[in-house]
Amino acid sequence: MKERTIVYRHGNGLYVNLTNRCPNSCVFCVRNAWKMDYHGHDLNLGGAEPSAAEVLREAGREWASAPFSELVFCGYGEPTMRVDALLECARAIRSGAAAPLPAGLRIRVNTNGLANAVWGRDVAAEMKGLVDSVHVSLNTPDPAQWAAIMRPEERWAANGFEKVKEFIRSAAASLPEVYATAVEDNGVDTEKFKALAAELGAKPRLRPRLDDGADK
Numbered sequence: 001m002k003e004r005t006i007v008y009r010h011g012n013g014l015y016v017n018l019t020n021r022c023p024n025s026c027v028f029c030v031r032n033a034w035k036m037d038y039h040g041h042d043l044n045l046g047g048a049e050p051s052a053a054e055v056l057r058e059a060g061r062e063w064a065s066a067p068f069s070e071l072v073f074c075g076y077g078e079p080t081m082r083v084d085a086l087l088e089c090a091r092a093i094r095s096g097a098a099a100p101l102p103a104g105l106r107i108r109v110n111t112n113g114l115a116n117a118v119w120g121r122d123v124a125a126e127m128k129g130l131v132d133s134v135h136v137s138l139n140t141p142d143p144a145q146w147a148a149i150m151r152p153e154e155r156w157a158a159n160g161f162e163k164v165k166e167f168i169r170s171a172a173a174s175l176p177e178v179y180a181t182a183v184e185d186n187g188v189d190t191e192k193f194k195a196l197a198a199e200l201g202a203k204p205r206l207r208p209r210l211d212d213g214a215d216k
């Protein structure tokens with residue numbers, strides 16, 4: 001069996017590829033067009049998702065070879081589909097049990113914001129004290145446009161946008177840094193988008209189609 005890419009470097013960060021699963025099929029997602037490759041990293045896990053222990057072992061090995069500025073849960077897939085493994089990693093780091101990773105290591109999550117909907121609980125609040133930053137791919141101020149861009153599974157088509165907004169509000173109340181992101185060239189009203197981000201308590205961030213370690 002070929003070796004899976006569990007962590008990979010991008011910029012000054014170390015990115016964690018927790019899962020290939022996602023409840024969306026965004027128009028801008030390059031997973032398929034790029035055949036699961038990200039700048040030479042094959043992010044196809046082949047269904048064998050890594051455990052928290054494997055992530056921590058790989059991240060610790062990378063840290064020992066050269067420290068990085070942040071640990072980012074991103075990859076080709078939605079990291080909160082593995083929220084329990086994500087939080088287990090973060091708890092181990094914060095408690096100092098994941099040496100050589102430092103307890104104060106900056107932890108970021110790049111997400112589509114559907115975690116509260118998928119899990120039926122306030123996942124954003126559970127990140128309090130564990131996650132430093134979330135970047136939520138909100139993309140638009142308009143619910144119909146959200147459904148057209150994000151192409152969620154049918155069960156989230158009607159109320160997914162509201163659930164993403166709810167996630168951002170909760171994250172903004174719990175975490176030090178929350179960005180609402182939008183891909184630049186999707187025909188979005190950027191002024192309205194920025195206003196909505198501010199209303200939700202997030203900083204707006206417009207980004208190129210792909211610039212952030214993988215796809216969100």
Ligand code: SF4
Binds near residue numbers: 024028030137
């Ligand atoms: S861009 Fe992210 S949220 Fe959208 S389909 Fe790809 S993995 Fe899912």
